[in-house]
Amino acid sequence: MDYILVINGYGCFPSKYEVQLSDVDREDGSGRNQNGDMLRDRAGVKKKVILTFVAIPQSKAERLLKAVKDEFVTVTYLDPELGKRTMTAYVGDRNCQMFKYDRASQEWIWDSITFNLIEK
Numbered sequence: 001m002d003y004i005l006v007i008n009g010y011g012c013f014p015s016k017y018e019v020q021l022s023d024v025d026r027e028d029g030s031g032r033n034q035n036g037d038m039l040r041d042r043a044g045v046k047k048k049v050i051l052t053f054v055a056i057p058q059s060k061a062e063r064l065l066k067a068v069k070d071e072f073v074t075v076t077y078l079d080p081e082l083g084k085r086t087m088t089a090y091v092g093d094r095n096c097q098m099f100k101y102d103r104a105s106q107e108w109i110w111d112s113i114t115f116n117l118i119e120k
Helices: 058-067
Strands: 005-007 010-012 016-025 042-057 073-079 083-091 095-102 107-119
Touching (some): 016 073, 042 058, 058 107, 073 107
Antiparallel strands (some): 083 107
């Protein structure tokens, strides 16, 4: 199976998937001059993968959150500019919203888990 996202070896399909491209400017040489014109000294472009997972059973939530527990993680993802790409990233805040207990599976179901993976 070809996953859209693999985090530290854990393959998954997020419910919502965004890729943000952000310019990173150097402090020196960037800003506005006396005429108000913008001057830039771009150091590079970094990627952020913005993820939402919905209706996640407890067992999958545990595997997902363990995959992003390290200080830095290896992420293979589908990049709109470059195609399939691997990057080293850190994870932003993890937001986990509880939903209900599912008697059939005998598991708690998380309504949503959201976090960002930001390029190092």
